[in-house]
Amino acid sequence: MLDCMSTSHANQEKTPHPSSDASDAGERPDDLPPSVSENIDTITEFYQRHEEHMSLPQRIIEKMSVILGSPGYVAASVVFMVGWIVANLVALELGYEEVDEPPFFWLQGIIAVNAFIISTTVLIRQNRMSKLAQHHARLDLQVNLLTEEKCSKIIEMLETLRRDLPGMPAGADAEATEMAEPADARAVLSVIENETDPCEKA
Secondary structure, eight states, rough: OOHHHHHHHHHHHOOOOTTOHHHHHHOTTTTTOHHHHHHHHHHHHHHHHHHHTTOHHHHHHHHHHHHHTTTTHHHHHHHHHHHHHHHHHHTTTOOOOSSOOOTTTTHHHHHHHHHHHHHHHHHHHHHHHHHHHHHHHHHHHHHHHHHHHHHHHHHHHOOOHHHSSTTTTTTTOOHHHHHSSSHHHHHHHHHHHOOOOOOHHH
């Protein structure tokens, strides 16, 4: 049973991520099976529906988080800080008044506000992604349980067919009989919940 569940989970992980551009959906191979295309469309529709329910502030924060997390923003921030320091150090030599003399309290305040904005936007976006991940985990669990039941039924049918075929051993296969029995999901979850994390024992 575990092999069937692992195979199902692996197949789901290989499914293309629906967050790709719409142009990628139009460039699907012609020989792609209809079932695979249908699954991709279903996943894409799920993500689109999730994005449609986002509020306007959430959309703004999502765009801000993309900008704030880009390499270009990091490079611009470094250039700004270096330029600020250099400009204030050479201001007196050029005959200008210092805007922020060492130890650059204004710069420290700007950096603190910038860090607050970045951390807040990242946490808000992570909160939404965490909810989305919970939906994925529930879907994976339901699909795996359904796959396990299907595998058990298939094994049961094959075992019945084997016993009816002439020339095949008439005795029951103990391993096949065991695998034909669906796993008790509640019992498995109960064992997992009762298991102690090895890190907690230390």
